[in-house]
Amino acid sequence: MAEVSSKELYEFKKTLKELAEKKGRGTELVSVYIPPDKQLSDVGKHMRDELGQSANIKSKQTRKNVQSAIEVILQRIRLFKQPPENGLVLFVGMIPKGGPGTEKMETYVFEPPEPITTYWYQCNNVFFLEPLEYMIEERETYGLAVVDRKEATIATLKGKKVTILNHLTSGVPGKHKAGGQSQRRFDRVIEDAAREFLKRIANHINEEFLPLKDDLKAVVIGGPGFTKNDLVDADYIQYEIKNKIIATVDTSYTGEFGIREVIEKSTDILDDLDVMHEKKIVQKFLKELIKDNGLYSYGEDEVRNNLVIGAVDTLLLSEDLSLIRKTFKCPTCGFEKEFTVKNQSEADSIKERCPNCNEIIKEDSSELLVDDFVEKAEEMNTAIEFISTETEEGMQLYRAFGGIAAILRYYVGH
Numbered sequence: 001m002a003e004v005s006s007k008e009l010y011e012f013k014k015t016l017k018e019l020a021e022k023k024g025r026g027t028e029l030v031s032v033y034i035p036p037d038k039q040l041s042d043v044g045k046h047m048r049d050e051l052g053q054s055a056n057i058k059s060k061q062t063r064k065n066v067q068s069a070i071e072v073i074l075q076r077i078r079l080f081k082q083p084p085e086n087g088l089v090l091f092v093g094m095i096p097k098g099g100p101g102t103e104k105m106e107t108y109v110f111e112p113p114e115p116i117t118t119y120w121y122q123c124n125n126v127f128f129l130e131p132l133e134y135m136i137e138e139r140e141t142y143g144l145a146v147v148d149r150k151e152a153t154i155a156t157l158k159g160k161k162v163t164i165l166n167h168l169t170s171g172v173p174g175k176h177k178a179g180g181q182s183q184r185r186f187d188r189v190i191e192d193a194a195r196e197f198l199k200r201i202a203n204h205i206n207e208e209f210l211p212l213k214d215d216l217k218a219v220v221i222g223g224p225g226f227t228k229n230d231l232v233d234a235d236y237i238q239y240e241i242k243n244k245i246i247a248t249v250d251t252s253y254t255g256e257f258g259i260r261e262v263i264e265k266s267t268d269i270l271d272d273l274d275v276m277h278e279k280k281i282v283q284k285f286l287k288e289l290i291k292d293n294g295l296y297s298y299g300e301d302e303v304r305n306n307l308v309i310g311a312v313d314t315l316l317l318s319e320d321l322s323l324i325r326k327t328f329k330c331p332t333c334g335f336e337k338e339f340t341v342k343n344q345s346e347a348d349s350i351k352e353r354c355p356n357c358n359e360i361i362k363e364d365s366s367e368l369l370v371d372d373f374v375e376k377a378e379e380m381n382t383a384i385e386f387i388s389t390e391t392e393e394g395m396q397l398y399r400a401f402g403g404i405a406a407i408l409r410y411y412v413g414h
């Protein structure tokens with residue numbers, strides 16, 4: 001699988017959101033999913049069949065639009081010798097901008113972040129996005145282990161998919177009743193063996209989970225006895241993995257059954273994780289806010305200023321932020337000025353004159369305010385946290401701070 005950066009993932013999520021809002025006038029938006037191992041010549045043949053069948057569509061307008069969409073798909077796939085590593089997705093259709101007659105052909109062609117497994121062709125009044133939405137959900141990985149004195153099983157949970165990565169057995173003998181001197185020596189041998197086994201488990205956990213650490217959201221350790229606690233308390237697990245252990249869970253079984261038990265018992269813990277993370281970040285910001293010389297900043301202009309000088313450690317952006325950033329340009333001298341607006345009509349009402357030549361400046365480009373901030377944050381290696389409005393803290397960020405806040409690297413004054 002090709003590596004996907006958080007920036008690419010963000011872009012991908014944004015594209016999905018945009019695509020989800022597009023609606024055709026009739027069932028004339030075409031979606032095609034091509035797996036990496038599919039012959040493009042077969043896809044071409046299928047498209048020509050669909051083109052033939054579309055002649056039966058009753059509405060003249062819909063027929064015409066479906067046919068042009070399929071023509072575009074045929075042209076586009078001709079540009080490829082074979083599908084890219086993760087396959088190819090195409091969304092093509094006439095999207096209305098307003099009333100009848102305002103439709104414009106829109107074409108989206110891209111390689112998804114994970115391989116496409118099933119070939120799909122769909123013609124509907126919306127684009128077919130479920131497989132892509134599923135890919136986003138599926139990226140988050142949980143590390144799981146069940147351990148006792150005798151055996152250990154290491155697994156991951158990705159979406160609904162459980163993968164057993166490793167299974168170890170200790171060879172530690174059971175408790176033995178002999179009594180006296182030899183009993184104590186025997187106990188010591190058992191304890192040494194148990195410790196060695198903990199080390200072995202930890203080594204395998206490190207080996208399996210470290211390569212996944214960027215996608216690894218949390219680790220849960222389960223098991224029937226105290227071995228799981230000994231494992232968590234000991235320093236054998238590498239700290240980057242250890243920091244992600246969020247819970248230990250009692251189970252009746254070990255092995256694969258034990259893993260299933262851990263998943264069942266930690267569903268609530270895992271669901272709360274996102275929410276907990278968001279709450280923590282906002283609380284950290286609020287804590288700075290009440291300190292003398294607190295490392296905080298909020299509001300569009302102040303945060304932007306701090307962002308461009310590299311003073312921002314963590315940028316907090318509300319997911320509900322829908323403001324737009326517009327760049328206006330003087331047609332004569334090229335003078336530029338940026339504005340933040342709620343919508344297009346607000347942008348249309350801007351009538352400012354160029355300070356150099358007194359000419360009325362005109363809208364030149366437009367992007368979501370969020371994107372503007374994300375770009376600036378990435379230039380400065382600033383961490384970005386998107387905060388939903390599902391929590392009280394998230395609502396507070398949106399309502400009281402305009403949805404834009406920052407935890408700073410150093411004090412800049414207020």
Ligand SMILES: [Zn+2]
Pocket residue numbers: 330331332333334335354355356357358359
């Ligand atoms: Zn000018």
